[in-house]
Amino acid sequence: MADMPRGVLYPRQHAPIVDTRTHPPGPRAAPFVEYYWHVRWRVAEPYETRVLAHPNVHLVFERPAPLVYGVDRNLFARRLEGRGQVLGVRFRPGGFRPFVSGPVAELADRRVPAAEIFGPEIEEAGDRILAAPDSAAMAALAEAFLLPRLPATADPQAGQAAAIVERIMASPSLLRVDQVAASAGLSTRTLQRVFAEYVGASPKWVLRRARLHEAAARADAGTPVDWAALAVDLGYADQAHLIRDFTATVGTTPSRYARS
Incomplete structure (x- = not known):
């Protein structure tokens, strides 16, 4: 495993079965995005990963459709089965505010279909991202999707x-x-x-x-x-x-x- 984010619980159990890699944003996206993260897993038996989440909103490209995860104020848990992968965008605190019409607190503890915020085109973008050959290419495609949707200046x-x-x-x-x-x-x-x-x-x-x-x-x-x-x-x-x-x-x- 290349990168173990702080807050992942039971890292000694987590490391052998979950590979996590992170990629920094380019200069245009950096005021809004903290980093892109790619998680790939392969488990013989179902495994529940648990995380003490950070105060960040995430856009996650996953199956069957991309989701926006608000700040999880409890313990984030996800059941992993078989083989799979997701590509996430971890926004800086405050970095997701331009994409929503109200306070970011309205997203807390919620998982919202990303199409409700970014439009249906994000689903096709998600297919391209998850089909990319490696995590760096996935991150580049995610940033290419975001760049034209970012405001000209940061708040x-x-x-x-x-x-x-x-x-x-x-x-x-x-x-x-x-x-x-x-x-x-x-x-x-x-x-x-x-x-x-x-x-x-x-x-x-x-x-x-x-x-x-x-x-x-x-x-x-x-x-x-x-x-x-x-x-x-x-x-x-x-x-x-x-x-x-x-x-x-x-x-x-x-x-x-x-x-x-």
């Missing part, structure tokens, strides 16, 4: 939203919404409005998800974890608070997850 507020999300995801020690708002020069209420309009999840959810990503990454590292110390580092009231939060989302305790 400055979308760029601000992306920068704030990037700061949160890179710094799980950020603890409070008001702290994030102050660092961005915004009021808490304005920050919440910006996130609903452009990101699709609340600042509180993004903060919590960043902490869970870090806890899962520590567990996956294969070295002993001082859960009490990590709870303090991540701003939890105590170790029990971290355990409750992790268990509520992942479905098992951090220590049991680390042993799996």
